[in-house]
Amino acid sequence: MAVTSTKPYVGVPRDVVANFHGKQIVYVNWEQHLLFATPFMLVVEPGMRFADLLANVVKPLMQADPDAGAVDLTQVEWRKGKSAWQPDFAATLAENGIVHKEQLHFTTPGLNTLLAAA
Amino acid sequence: MSTVFIALQANEDTRPIIDAIVIDNPDCTVNRQPAMVKIDAPGSLTVRRDTIEEQLGRAYDLQELNVNLITLSGNVEEDEDTLTLRWNS
Amino acid sequence: MDMKTAKKKLGLKEKYRLLTRDLGWEPTYQNKDEIYPYTKYEGIKIHDWDKWEDPFRLTMDSYWKYQAEKERKFYAIIDAHAQNNGHLHITDARYLSALKIFLQAISPGEYAAGKGFARMGREFPGVGTQVACQMQAIDEIRHAQTQIHALSNYNKFYNGFHGFADARDRMWYCSLPRSFFDDAMSAGPFEFMIAIGFSFEYVLTNLLFVPFMSGAAYNGDMATVTFGFSAQSDEARHMTLGLECIKFMLEQDPANLPIVQNWIDKWFWRGFRLLGVVGTMMDYMLPKRVMSWREAFEIYGIENGGALFKDLARYGIRPPKGWDDAGKALDHMSHQFMLALYQYNFGTTFHSWIPSEDDMAWLSKKYPTTFDKYYRPRWEHLKKLKEAGTPFHNMGLAKLCQTCQIPTVFTEPDDPTRLTQREVDYQGEKYHFCSEGCQHIFENEPEKYVEAWLPMPQLFQEPINGDLAAWMEWVSLVPGKDNGDFDGSEDQKNFDAWRDLAKSNQ
Numbered sequence: 146m147a148v149t150s151t152k153p154y155v156g157v158p159r160d161v162v163a164n165f166h167g168k169q170i171v172y173v174n175w176e177q178h179l180l181f182a183t184p185f186m187l188v189v190e191p192g193m194r195f196a197d198l199l200a201n202v203v204k205p206l207m208q209a210d211p212d213a214g215a216v217d218l219t220q221v222e223w224r225k226g227k228s229a230w231q232p233d234f235a236a237t238l239a240e241n242g243i244v245h246k247e248q249l250h251f252t253t254p255g256l257n258t259l260l261a262a263a
Numbered sequence: 264m265s266t267v268f269i270a271l272q273a274n275e276d277t278r279p280i281i282d283a284i285v286i287d288n289p290d291c292t293v294n295r296q297p298a299m300v301k302i303d304a305p306g307s308l309t310v311r312r313d314t315i316e317e318q319l320g321r322a323y324d325l326q327e328l329n330v331n332l333i334t335l336s337g338n339v340e341e342d343e344d345t346l347t348l349r350w351n352s
Numbered sequence: 353m354d355m356k357t358a359k360k361k362l363g364l365k366e367k368y369r370l371l372t373r374d375l376g377w378e379p380t381y382q383n384k385d386e387i388y389p390y391t392k393y394e395g396i397k398i399h400d401w402d403k404w405e406d407p408f409r410l411t412m413d414s415y416w417k418y419q420a421e422k423e424r425k426f427y428a429i430i431d432a433h434a435q436n437n438g439h440l441h442i443t444d445a446r447y448l449s450a451l452k453i454f455l456q457a458i459s460p461g462e463y464a465a466g467k468g469f470a471r472m473g474r475e476f477p478g479v480g481t482q483v484a485c486q487m488q489a490i491d492e493i494r495h496a497q498t499q500i501h502a503l504s505n506y507n508k509f510y511n512g513f514h515g516f517a518d519a520r521d522r523m524w525y526c527s528l529p530r531s532f533f534d535d536a537m538s539a540g541p542f543e544f545m546i547a548i549g550f551s552f553e554y555v556l557t558n559l560l561f562v563p564f565m566s567g568a569a570y571n572g573d574m575a576t577v578t579f580g581f582s583a584q585s586d587e588a589r590h591m592t593l594g595l596e597c598i599k600f601m602l603e604q605d606p607a608n609l610p611i612v613q614n615w616i617d618k619w620f621w622r623g624f625r626l627l628g629v630v631g632t633m634m635d636y637m638l639p640k641r642v643m644s645w646r647e648a649f650e651i652y653g654i655e656n657g658g659a660l661f662k663d664l665a666r667y668g669i670r671p672p673k674g675w676d677d678a679g680k681a682l683d684h685m686s687h688q689f690m691l692a693l694y695q696y697n698f699g700t701t702f703h704s705w706i707p708s709e710d711d712m713a714w715l716s717k718k719y720p721t722t723f724d725k726y727y728r729p730r731w732e733h734l735k736k737l738k739e740a741g742t743p744f745h746n747m748g749l750a751k752l753c754q755t756c757q758i759p760t761v762f763t764e765p766d767d768p769t770r771l772t773q774r775e776v777d778y779q780g781e782k783y784h785f786c787s788e789g790c791q792h793i794f795e796n797e798p799e800k801y802v803e804a805w806l807p808m809p810q811l812f813q814e815p816i817n818g819d820l821a822a823w824m825e826w827v828s829l830v831p832g833k834d835n836g837d838f839d840g841s842e843d844q845k846n847f848d849a850w851r852d853l854a855k856s857n858q
Contacts, residue, residue: 148797149540151393156799158781160809166817170809172751172784177769180730182692183759184771185748188812206748209737226775226782246782248751248775259729260769265659270562272581297642298569298577299562326410329418330425333584334558336656338599338663339407339592343364352662 162245169245171238173203176252180210180259184248195241196234212256224250265350267308267337270301277331279318280310286318287311299333307337307349368409373402376479388477394540396612397605401478404600408589415487419494422582429578430502439509440854441572443639445847446838450564450637451503451576452512452702453629457529458560459499460520462583464533465548466492475541484593488549491586498582502575509850510843512701515828519701522827524750524807525629525693527757531804532626536619538800542601543615549594551619552626555657557587560630563648567638595660602667609668618796620672621789625756631686632693635715636707644718645686654679674789680765683719687727688761694734694837695746696759701829703838706735726768743837752806754783755790762786778802 148154162169169191174184185206189198199218207213223230226248232241243249269284271277273295281300285291291304302308315323325346337348362370379387391398432438442448466489473485500516507513519526536547565580601608631645661671694704707715712731715723737744750759764770774785778798785791794801812818816826824831833842 146796146798148799149394149543151390154799156802158779158802159805160813161781164813168812170812173748174771174773176771179691179726179763179769179771180695180733180744181746181748182688182695182761183750183752184773186751186808187748188818206746209744209746211733244782246784248773248782248784250773257769259733260726265662266655267659268656272585297566298581299566301562326408326414326418329408329410329585329589330421331585332588333581334562334591335588336558336591336659338595341364341407341409350659350663351666352659 160246165245169238170247171198171243172246172248174248174250175207175210176250177257177260178207178210178212178253181206184250189238191239191243192237194235194237195232195243198238199234211258212253215256216253218251221251221253224252264306265337265352266303266305267335267348267350268301268303269308269310269335269348270299270333271328272331272333273298273300274331280315280328280331283314283318284308284310287314304348307347309348310346312344364409368406368411371411371413372406372479372483375482376401376477384477388475390475390541391477394542394611396542396601396608398478398601399604401476401481403603404478404480405596406480406484407592407596410487410589412483412487419490422585423494423498426498426578426582429574430505433502433575434505437854438573438575439506440847440850441574443571445510445843446637446703446705447571447573447639448506448510448512448843449702449704449838450633451506451573452516453525453633453637454576455499455503455513456516456519456523456701457526457629459496459503459516460526461529461533462492462499463496464530464537466490466496468533468537468544468548471537472541472544481597484589488586488590488593491583491590495579495583495586498579502579505575509846511830511841512703512834512843515701515834518826518828522807523701523829524699524752527805527807528629529626531757532622535622535800542611545594545597546612546615547619547622549590550598551594551616551623553587554591554594554660555620555653556623556627557584557591558652558656559627559648561587562652563643564630564634564638567634567640567642570640570642571638598664599667602664602669606668613669614796616669617673618793620678621674621787621793622756624674624678625758625786625790628681628685628758629689631682632689635686635718636690636704636711641714646682646718649682673792674787677765677787677789681762683722684726684763684768687715687719687723688763691727691730692750692759692761695744696750697836698745698831699824699829699835701827701834703836703841703843705838706731706738722768738837749808749811751784752808753786753790754801754804754806755785755793757804757806758786760784760786 167190168188171187171189172184173187187202189202219234223232271280284302285293288304288308291302291308294301312323312325335348337350340347469485469489469492473482473489476482503513520530536544561580561584565577568576568580601612634645634648661669693700697704712728734744753760760771762772764772772787774791776783776791776794783794811823816823829835838844
């Protein structure tokens, strides 16, 4: 639907990838681990290898959760956007088809210390 | 029946007004909370100038209510003599 | 009573008619559509502007009289507060966080509403509407001024109050109310009235001003109670204006119904998201509490809002689309917000904290089905991290909702173990949402929301380019003073030290 307006209304997106000086946004969410209030917002280079993103960026951010030590991020179940997805860990984000503002999700079934009461 | 309400600041100005509302609306419920008084009534509630004047011992303009009113709910009908709150359902 | 006062010359209705209706002359040398160019494009059909009624029939002479009296009462208390060390009479300095949020996020909203109603007073053709909108515009400016003035007394003694104007423009949590008002002000006059006059004023502000202000009284803060109730005494008029406006639109033409319903759906959800933070202020930030957010919502949201929508059913209006999802969120949202504020508290110009044992016992009692099950384990774990000397700061910054701009902290309505995550591809870009409600709002007017200034992504663009220290300076946050855990803060130390001084002659 269009904006109700007195003349044609053209919106200009403010968060396009060109504004990030060669980097892009990637969101990563650890499903059912709500100690982290929202998915992590990461600003990284598209040429980074996916394995490096996990080891150097995601893994350190996960440490506050008591389950973090038990997780091997190469063995978890991944989703990209709305679909199941198998990453190529040796390939870059770009080669993995991870575009600007992509939402990645991973699940670790059976690990849910802080929701144990549920 | 839906509840209407009026809430007034809890102070010397409103004491006689609250008494008047209770006289005119015998089925209302007065809830006293910190710094405020909330009066609930089923369906409708009427504030009458006459009764307030009796309680206050002086002439009263219903629009003076504005000074100490906190909030209300329901459709408002007002003239010189009454202010009524009502849900039409 | 023996003596009756002499009957006034004019009755209320006649006086109102003379002081308003006569302002509405027919133009002779200008076309009405050119004088009021914005009243038709939204599709709302109005046949007779004179059918607009202000049930309070307040005229300008009475307005000034009563407002002046409110101001006198207000300043009597503000002066007493300043002269009597009012800043030491609050229950605890934790309470100040609620005031800082109020000043940074809510008072600028009052000012924005003032600008909006000034515009509506010009854009609507009906004189009843013009007069009511003008009064409301003046009211809203008064609210912003009295709030800033009242809280300036705290600014003399405590951190976090000084940069509220910069916070309003730049701070991440302030983009939530700012985007709400910007969205309303960039809409047409009728949508503005539904947004602010109806959804915000009628359906939602009771939650902010009534139980929260009563809470301020419980916490010894007479300055805030006074500006709150002084503002809310105007709200009774504003709410009535909002309700009258919606009835007017619905009575004027049956074709208005679907447009109005769509706006109610949109603005109920935007308002619900906006006022969610009040739940956190009530459940976590008032050291002494009057009622829980859930209890307040039962009275002012469910019971009162329910009565309203039942009343409007005769026009064909149904409760807003997000009504059920809102109901399901009540037992969760205040906890979800506070957990988020705590983990990002390096970036807030107020303090947050881990609730004490006492506070958690109260929360369990008020939220028996959710607190112990979902939220206590997280707080207990955070406490453990803090005691180990490694307090949790979430340096993975927050994903924000493209519509409401809140960090996407909310869980699925029927599964509190999963974050709600929704995404939409629009013209080659990805957009993310916190809820179905916010996704629908985007999909109805994507061109408007692609332009959202989202603070987290903006942090990595010009002029900040990811430099956290530069960001703090830019938002007027003094690190180590304004931000972080309440425990160990300057506010905590000063309040305790000054209170001790006040009790002795040392």
